[in-house]
Amino acid sequence: MLEFTDEERLIQSEVQKICENYDNEFWQEKDRNAEYPMEFVQELGEHGWLGTVIPEQYGGAGMDTLEASIILEEIAASGAGFNGSMSCHGAMFIPRSIINYGSEEMKKEILPQLASGDKLLQCFALTEPNAGFDSTAITTRAERNGDTYVINGQKTWCSRIHASDYMVLVARTTPLEEVSKKTNGMSLFLVDIEDAKEQGAIDTAEIEKNIRAAVPSYEVWFEDLEIPAENLIGEEDDGFYQVMDGLNEERVVIAAEAVGLARVAIDRAVKYATEREVFDRKIGANQAIQHPLAEAHARMTSARNITYQAARAFKEGRDVGEAANIAAYMAREAASDATDAAVQTHGGYGVATEYDVERYYREARLTHIAPVSDEMILNYISEHVLGLPRSY
Ligand SMILES: Cc1cc2nc3c(=O)[nH]c(=O)nc-3n(C[C@H](O)[C@H](O)[C@H](O)COP(=O)(O)OP(=O)(O)OC[C@H]3O[C@@H](n4cnc5c(N)ncnc54)[C@H](O)[C@@H]3O)c2cc1C
Numbered sequence: 001m002l003e004f005t006d007e008e009r010l011i012q013s014e015v016q017k018i019c020e021n022y023d024n025e026f027w028q029e030k031d032r033n034a035e036y037p038m039e040f041v042q043e044l045g046e047h048g049w050l051g052t053v054i055p056e057q058y059g060g061a062g063m064d065t066l067e068a069s070i071i072l073e074e075i076a077a078s079g080a081g082f083n084g085s086m087s088c089h090g091a092m093f094i095p096r097s098i099i100n101y102g103s104e105e106m107k108k109e110i111l112p113q114l115a116s117g118d119k120l121l122q123c124f125a126l127t128e129p130n131a132g133f134d135s136t137a138i139t140t141r142a143e144r145n146g147d148t149y150v151i152n153g154q155k156t157w158c159s160r161i162h163a164s165d166y167m168v169l170v171a172r173t174t175p176l177e178e179v180s181k182k183t184n185g186m187s188l189f190l191v192d193i194e195d196a197k198e199q200g201a202i203d204t205a206e207i208e209k210n211i212r213a214a215v216p217s218y219e220v221w222f223e224d225l226e227i228p229a230e231n232l233i234g235e236e237d238d239g240f241y242q243v244m245d246g247l248n249e250e251r252v253v254i255a256a257e258a259v260g261l262a263r264v265a266i267d268r269a270v271k272y273a274t275e276r277e278v279f280d281r282k283i284g285a286n287q288a289i290q291h292p293l294a295e296a297h298a299r300m301t302s303a304r305n306i307t308y309q310a311a312r313a314f315k316e317g318r319d320v321g322e323a324a325n326i327a328a329y330m331a332r333e334a335a336s337d338a339t340d341a342a343v344q345t346h347g348g349y350g351v352a353t354e355y356d357v358e359r360y361y362r363e364a365r366l367t368h369i370a371p372v373s374d375e376m377i378l379n380y381i382s383e384h385v386l387g388l389p390r391s392y
Pocket residue numbers: 123124125126127129131132133134156157158159160215217369370371372373374375376379391392
């Protein structure tokens with residue numbers, strides 16, 4: 001079975017202490033009102049957890065994907081579910097672009113503000129209405145004009161822009177028609193959202209959907225937004241490769257969150273099954289209730305093992321593509337199985353918001369479509385692991 005070191009267990013318990021301040025009613029209220037849990041995110045920032053992967057020299061904790069996975073799993077498992085873990089994973093990981101590719105000046109200026117939680121960079125703008133999983137089809141333009149880039153275009157599914165000071169924007173610096181390879185010609189930029197508003201060059205509209213509390217998502221329009229040329233992150237025209245570089249890490253941490261969601265769903269179901277009496281016996285005495293929960297536990301444990309195998313490989317600098325993609329796939333399956341079994345165990349109360357399992361069920365469904373769909377994960381495994389021809 002999976003074993004954590006003393007240091008890793010300490011991280012778990014420190015995060016659990018913070019989570020204890022936010023009870024079931026808090027998360028139910030946030031979900032009911034579609035309200036972003038800013039106070040929770042701020043408290044994580046005050047304790048330095050938003051700076052988990054930021055190097056110590058820039059004020060962060062200098063830890064890695066492994067520790068971040070532990071934190072996010074514990075948040076989800078505390079009862080917060082995705083309302084908790086998804087509200088803060090962007091702030092923890094979107095800064096990776098700056099850590100890996102930003103200039104020294106940018107790192108010195110921006111990272112300490114993010115590590116302390118004083119400023120939030122938790123908005124990543126890649127998807128466009130006509131460019132879903134085919135990111136190379138984006139048309140948002142960044143044109144160089146002296147010391148600035150001028151941005152025009154539209155993004156969609158921009159999550160948490162309303163609670164973010166900065167955004168990492170992916171735009172075309174060379175139009176698709178002019179590149180030799182469609183993956184060339186895209187670049188990353190740091191956008192100061194307040195400055196963009198002051199210029200009157202950005203407009204937003206929230207996308208109505210469920211699961212709005214942790215991941216409120218927006219359509220965003222840019223019209224002649226001017227950003228300083230030094231806000232280019234990394235090399236001009238290399239943005240696609242810089243984005244791809246972060247995908248495996250994203251898959252690992254979201255797998256850890258899905259494992260946390262599976263854990264809390266199983267815990268809640270077991271608790272209910274040992275309390276609820278029907279036909280003069282606890283419902284948990286029925287094998288029809290036990291077996292789905294036992295299966296869900298077996299699947300969750302197995303998903304958890306591969307998730308941390310991937311996280312350790314990442315930390316040790318080993319190739320992680322296969323493990324990260326399998327972890328992402330197995331963890332979302334485990335979350336769906338566990339939340340489904342938890343709803344079933346609760347009978348009619350499975351849909352009553354006070355028992356939370358209905359929310360976990362909704363949240364587990366999301367893992368199959370975003371940030372990356374089941375199909376794209378299976379495409380990766382087919383092509384890169386099984387060596388089958390690329391299908392698209
Ligand atoms: C809650 C939420 C938050 C999000 N937050 C952000 C964010 O902050 N920033 C951001 O940039 N994006 C964000 N996204 C976008 C997300 O990451 C996906 O890129 C986006 O949902 C996919 O775009 P689409 O709906 O246009 O899908 P499409 O690309 O139109 O795909 C539709 C379906 O077809 C399948 N499909 C497409 N091509 C293939 C193929 N070749 N083989 C097999 N199946 C295929 C897909 O798997 C999918 O099931 C978010 C999405 C959601 C739902």
